[in-house]
Amino acid sequence: MFILLLIAVPVLTISVKLFDGPGESWSHISTYLLPSYLENSLYLALLCSLLTILFGVSSAWLVTRYHFPLRKVLEWLLIIPLAIPSYIVAYAYAGFLDYGGVYSIFMEVFGVTQAKFDIMNVFGLAFVLSISLFPYVYVSSRAFFLNQAVNLLEASRLLGVSERKSFVKLILPLARPAIVAGLVLVIMEVLNDYGAAQYFGVNTFTTGIFRSWFSLEEPETAIYLSALLLILVFGLILIEKWQRRKIQYSSVKSTNTKTNKRIVLPKFQQFIISLVVIIPVVLGFFIPVLQLLIWAYKTVDKVMNQSLFWLSLQSFGIAFVTAFFTVFFALILLYFSKWNKITLVQNAAKLGVLGYAIPGAVVAIGVMIPTLFLDKWFITEGFATQFVINGTLIALVYAYVVRFLAVAYQPLESSSLKVSDSIPDSSKILGMGNFKTFIKIEFPLIRAGMLSAFILVFIDTLKELPLTLILKPYHINTLAVKAYEFASDEMVMHAAIPSLFIILTALIPVVFLNKLLLKNE
Template identity: 55%
Template sequence: MATLTIVVFMGLPIYTIALRLFSGPGETWQHLVDHVLFDYLLNSFWLLLGCILLTLAMGVSAAWIVSRYRLFGHKWLEWLLILPLAFPSYITAYAYAGFFDYGGTLMRITQVLGLGSLRIDIMNVPGLIFVLSVSLFPYVYVASRAVFVYQSGRLIEASKLLGANEAKTFFKIVLPMARPGIIAGLVLVIMEVLNDYGAAKYYGVSTFTTGIFRAWFALEEPATAIYLSAILLLIVFAFIFLERWQRGNKSYELASKSKIRLPQIEATKSIRFIFLLLVFLPILFGFLLPVLQLGYWSILTFDKVASTEFFTTALQSLGIALLTALFTVLVALMTLYFPVWNRLKFLKKSGSLAILGYAVPGAVLAIGVMIPTLQLDRWFISIGERLFNMELGLLLNGTLSVLLYAYIIRFLAVAANPVLSNQLKLKKSFSDASRLLGRGPFKTFLAIDLPLLKPSLLAAFILVFVDTMKELPLTLILKPYDFNTLAVKAYEYASDEQIMEASLPALCIVLTGVVPIILLNRFILNDKHN
């Protein structure tokens, strides 16, 4: 019963959107189809295509270079390449808008150097592709590097013995074997691109997410927003299906069983210089330039922004992020263990349905949460009027409980994945011995599994905490009126053309994200040496 309850509550937003489709579209739906739907499709297509190509080029090349070649400072490069994940894409967009804008940092630098007044217009689709790519390429880098590190050395040695050079070995042997990992990272990039709202809105690019916001708030057409959400969900699930289908019938176990890891080799000085440049450029554009720009703006605006209201907002962000991380990890444990303890066979794999929230864009998820909670509030109001002759306000909508509920759905997969990966490494003999000694499933979990899962639980807690700090579209729709977060505050400043004032809350979010990035790299290194 507990398993079924979790699955129902976690899947409620998706069920809601599916059911509301039968109610028909809103009055403005035909207008959107005739005038703007094609723009949503076209812009989303170009964004996805551009980001796929750029993130693949940066992520795969950087992962192969640091895994295969000995470079100067390669230990630093390994984790510096992950740091752009600490930057939410909308914050990177704000930083580059100011850097390239009229009177911005680039123009001042070129004037000082006597190169004239150089300015680059980045507020367009190509600019948004660049911003999203330098923010998201670490997803591909981490997934690719994890495969390259465990790549079987025997296959590469055999390829060399057969006369294949380094380039042919990479394209014929290494890359095909790494394809499932690369595509898994690429799917995460696609999800984030489709979920983006802040960067696309600020750059004036119409996408499905900005269209959902416009239909819900500007046009006041919930039915139209639901239809747009359904189209976006179909696109997301199509990519998930393609990824599962692509890796479904293939086996890649040889590398994990081989004791010979990918050997590192020396390259000539000229090649090493080119490789260092290729690796350093993503770090420069994805982390160093944005953080320097935000730091400079923060110094200029600190006295103006650092008010009592700002620190209250920071504490509210920390509080909701901590609560979300705690409850999400608890629900993740229940999602993974309750189906195993359940005696009903049809519920054994039902827990996997509850971790689809991360595949659903934040704006879509927010609408799927808001509709049933509004219906429930209306039911409470009618009950109060009929039975107690009382006028009740909204008891659920516009409260932290609904926001927390949506966060848990959104980030349940983020918490479940580290726990699941560690759970698979636990020896079943420990649990079996505990069962033979007369302990039930729950006592066995507390005595055996829980202590062994502590590292992965900590990693899951920190990752959910940081993702909550960064979340924007879902928070914009569901947050209470008297509640704010650093992400929303940065967005409000940027929307009011106070881009410099947005730097301090943005920088706080980035600094909060650096810790788990370093932790993520430490987990990868520990796995490498085990």
């Protein structure tokens, strides 16, 4: 319950602060800017949902169902766009499609002069976010398709139903929970985005919160916008739950031991499928990395120095510490509630996963205000002579834990569900307590889930921008903030090397995560 209280502090802070009233510019913002914040945020959520489903579900089905050239390579390549933060993809595409970019040079070779596309709008932003985030839908959909019972497809085929119709009428409806699980993560990331939206000049709730807090210096207005964003986020979640309120899903297990063998198509169709599957990889990884490598080559002498390596170590260290504490608290939340016989505690533990539904900027504001109040109280009472929480790594890591606890909790819960209750029960019958049973028996069985949780939190922390911008200590910097600072100062080419460091650091865990998925397969 103490952990749940810590998770609830940002939301409770925002709720209490609403009674203080809005800032002076609230009237102007609500009349002229709020409609565009709402419209653009909903546009982005809708467009990104459609595009990520298109890229993620189609790719997951094709690599699971069919045999084609490069399938095994593309299986893990489809995950690696997760290693690139969306704001870095935005920088890369803006340069790629601009005059002097790689695309312009390519067009000039073929004699096409009008090479520039205007990507700096809400539709371009939706495209950039989608090709960065579709792996969330791909991973969850692929996991479902791999576990789908063979007899369902066999029954459909025996009834004379075509492969395409079976996919549309049977597989897609059954895969809906898995698709929605990935889609919810996508929408949360879209509403949390600040770097890409700010660079593209698109007004969203997150950019409005930053503008109110830092430019207008009105925390009260930022809090009002944060509250509206929270209402929008929870509203979208409730609408989805209401829409499927009478639908039930069950996992059908095959009684035979046959595996779902992939279909071998004619060579030409295999070639077409390979092209279709490789498109998201090219758009989401190879094009941005190519542009960044060209920029890095041009700026390596100016950017590559000892301070950049120190910056990388700081980013790595903060992400490592955050991942450790987040997994630790997720384990406590999961197993302490399981060992507790009070039903209320068991049900309340699941509220800890709601932190991921709160955008990073909202979490940052909800953490900054109470920690500032606590530090002032410490100084007034003589317990401290300076701030000991606000503006330190303690507040930053605490905010990260609030934000990413759900990311760690879900893999841990999935792993724990695979451990039969009879195993720990047998240990307890033999006289072992809960803790010793966990250390000796359950811990080795859920290690893969713990490792997955650690990797996911590590990657998300490394890429997080809005929360880090607000809460990071003055003497501490991260690769994400450094890349953003270069881009904000119109030195976007200089942002290439910090961006590549982020990608390289995140790429290793992503590849390792795919190995875990293949092992489960």
